[in-house]
Amino acid sequence: MRLYPETAITQLEFDKVKALLKELAKTDYARQKAEQLRIHTRKDYIELELHQTHEYKLILQQSQYFPNDFTHSISHDLKLLSIPGSMLTGEQWLPIRRLAENTSTIFRWFDTERKKAFPALAKVILTTYYEKVIIELIDEILDENGTVKDNASADLQKIRMSLFRKRNELRRMFEKVIAKLAKAGYSADIDESFSNGRRVVAVFSEHKRQVKGILHGESDSRKTAFIEPEETIELNNAVFSLEYDEIKEVQKILRDLTARLSVYATILQQYLAIAGEYDFIHAKAKLALEMNGQLPALTDKAHIQLIDAYHPLLYLYNKASAKKTIPVTLTLDEKNRILVISGPNAGGKTVTMKTVGLNQLMLQSGLLVPVHPDSRMGIFKQLFIHIGDTQNLEFELSTYSSHLLHMKYFIEMANGKTMFFIDELGSGSDPNLGGAFAEVIMEELSRRHSFGIVTTHYLNLKVMANHTQGILNGAMQFDEVRLLPMYKLLVGKPGSSYTFAIAERIGLPKHLIARARKLVDEDHFKLDRLLNSTEQDLQQLTKEKKELQKLVKENEKLKKEMETVMDRERHHQQVELLKNQHQITEERLVYLKDMERKLKQVVLDWKKSDNKNEVVKNLHHLLFKQKEAIVVNKLARKVDLKYKELNGHIVVGSLVKLKKNYQVGEVKEIRGKRAIVQIGILPMNVNLADLVSVEKLEEPQKH
Numbered sequence: 001m002r003l004y005p006e007t008a009i010t011q012l013e014f015d016k017v018k019a020l021l022k023e024l025a026k027t028d029y030a031r032q033k034a035e036q037l038r039i040h041t042r043k044d045y046i047e048l049e050l051h052q053t054h055e056y057k058l059i060l061q062q063s064q065y066f067p068n069d070f071t072h073s074i075s076h077d078l079k080l081l082s083i084p085g086s087m088l089t090g091e092q093w094l095p096i097r098r099l100a101e102n103t104s105t106i107f108r109w110f111d112t113e114r115k116k117a118f119p120a121l122a123k124v125i126l127t128t129y130y131e132k133v134i135i136e137l138i139d140e141i142l143d144e145n146g147t148v149k150d151n152a153s154a155d156l157q158k159i160r161m162s163l164f165r166k167r168n169e170l171r172r173m174f175e176k177v178i179a180k181l182a183k184a185g186y187s188a189d190i191d192e193s194f195s196n197g198r199r200v201v202a203v204f205s206e207h208k209r210q211v212k213g214i215l216h217g218e219s220d221s222r223k224t225a226f227i228e229p230e231e232t233i234e235l236n237n238a239v240f241s242l243e244y245d246e247i248k249e250v251q252k253i254l255r256d257l258t259a260r261l262s263v264y265a266t267i268l269q270q271y272l273a274i275a276g277e278y279d280f281i282h283a284k285a286k287l288a289l290e291m292n293g294q295l296p297a298l299t300d301k302a303h304i305q306l307i308d309a310y311h312p313l314l315y316l317y318n319k320a321s322a323k324k325t326i327p328v329t330l331t332l333d334e335k336n337r338i339l340v341i342s343g344p345n346a347g348g349k350t351v352t353m354k355t356v357g358l359n360q361l362m363l364q365s366g367l368l369v370p371v372h373p374d375s376r377m378g379i380f381k382q383l384f385i386h387i388g389d390t391q392n393l394e395f396e397l398s399t400y401s402s403h404l405l406h407m408k409y410f411i412e413m414a415n416g417k418t419m420f421f422i423d424e425l426g427s428g429s430d431p432n433l434g435g436a437f438a439e440v441i442m443e444e445l446s447r448r449h450s451f452g453i454v455t456t457h458y459l460n461l462k463v464m465a466n467h468t469q470g471i472l473n474g475a476m477q478f479d480e481v482r483l484l485p486m487y488k489l490l491v492g493k494p495g496s497s498y499t500f501a502i503a504e505r506i507g508l509p510k511h512l513i514a515r516a517r518k519l520v521d522e523d524h525f526k527l528d529r530l531l532n533s534t535e536q537d538l539q540q541l542t543k544e545k546k547e548l549q550k551l552v553k554e555n556e557k558l559k560k561e562m563e564t565v566m567d568r569e570r571h572h573q574q575v576e577l578l579k580n581q582h583q584i585t586e587e588r589l590v591y592l593k594d595m596e597r598k599l600k601q602v603v604l605d606w607k608k609s610d611n612k613n614e615v616v617k618n619l620h621h622l623l624f625k626q627k628e629a630i631v632v633n634k635l636a637r638k639v640d641l642k643y644k645e646l647n648g649h650i651v652v653g654s655l656v657k658l659k660k661n662y663q664v665g666e667v668k669e670i671r672g673k674r675a676i677v678q679i680g681i682l683p684m685n686v687n688l689a690d691l692v693s694v695e696k697l698e699e700p701q702k703h
Helices: 014-024 028-035 043-061 075-081 090-109 112-117 119-125 133-141 154-184 205-210 230-290 312-320 349-363 399-413 431-447 459-467 499-506 510-519 522-608 612-624 626-632 634-642
Strands: 002-004 187-195 198-204 213-218 224-229 304-309 328-332 338-342 382-386 418-422 451-455 471-479 484-491 643-645 655-658 664-671 674-679 682-687 691-696
Touching (some): 014 230, 014 349, 043 230, 112 119, 154 230, 198 213, 198 230, 312 349, 328 484, 338 349, 382 399, 399 431, 643 655
Parallel strands (some): 338 471, 382 418
Antiparallel strands (some): 187 198, 655 691
């Protein structure tokens, strides 16, 4: 991305975001990448980095473990590994082994499911592979402490065995010498020591001539002399020679190991870059969590649709101070490309500009931004900014001259992929002349299809924005009652500068304010007052709209609760009906079983009895005596105890009994040959032929 001027990153405070990101990085690779954070203009690069950060953020939010724990700086060792004839020590091989092991763990972590769940993160290792031979070759030679193993070569094993025997022999000989000298009273308190790698005894200086051997030196106080006894000279020589042979053999083995693994220097450098890349993504994800960074929709064109966008640094500052941050919501598209923000000083105009600019730089750097996820952000190839006093003493330029110089660059270089920010356009000159130039500049930037935000106090720019296609007004809201800025952007209407209201707030004498009002052009003053009044009315309407929306939501909530209660009641009625039907079915089964038993008995009687007429009579009595069946039916018996059948005509309000299931209810409506009967809380549609009129019997009094 082309930035103008060079200080644009500093003016938008993007350097502070990079510093925060660098602090969260653990590896040199990630810290360097954070310091040199690139601002991309290609959608595929931006999209990949955004999704990588978003996926790592999900891992952190879900408290999952991502196995990237390698933080050592070994780039120098890996460069040395690629140089022919070089040799890495055992200590240098340990972090290289950890790097290979770290990469192995990452490859194992990305199983089939995780590759599908985190495709953007999986792309980091897509172009490389894991080579298990690296760890195998290192483990053949070195132990877990980085020491060359005895069996690394046959010669080394032989040397160390000889060295072990000679050291034991030397130790036994020394013990004899020390015992002899101690008995003679020659040995000092420390008994023995080492000098130049050779074992020596410590004797009092006055007895040094009585001890045969080689004098290696004396203590600083000259009270103790260090002598290599005559009896151990040959053994010391042998040990010294074997130790030298061991060093040579170890170096030979390590040089051979370095040569064998030098072919993997390139892939090890890739492993180091992978560890650093995942550390960098981890740092971006942690920064996103701290500043509530989200993944907005990305489009490959110039477009800004921010919903509840926060200034990242202001959000972090207010979060630490437990203060509320006011978000910005605005849209700049092909129809409305330039936003002119007016309003009082210290009302948040510049912060709004910086919020849009900083979020855009962060997005195109692959950082998640503190906006609502439904926001939609485009891609710009140029970002121009002009904020504050840019007086240049070196070139003897005044504030306004410098301002025009910047505007000249804007006009010459701007295009449809340019985002620009101009604070106080036209300031620094005569209001009429400066305002005229400001109009011309805005018209030209609009003609070039550039996107941007301009802040101003000029009324002519507010009027121009109101009737010029591609330019729209916006205002920072102001509480006129409390005379305090609200830091809220209202898009679509110009705002007042509240010049006289602020003057009253800070306590300027009223007679001076009155004189100033008289000096202002009457039309100018009326327009500012109209803007003031309109803004306050809009604030009131917004407040009432919010209250209305709140009431609508409460109404919707009550409606849902009522529907839930009604559904529960319907369910209860259905359950009761099923219970009654189930009870009738059970009683019917009892009746049928009893009937089956009696019919079987009739069959047996027919076979045994000589009087067949009697059996037929019993069968006829069993099948056709309906009154007896009703008596058997428990429900019918219960109803007969409470209700008496009538022969009356059925009308609305009549108490009726259903002939089939003996339920009793009240007739609510008659529709031809059918009636609506209310049984309990449930209305039923029943044929009139299936009903019989009843009346309730009086319950007997209990004594």
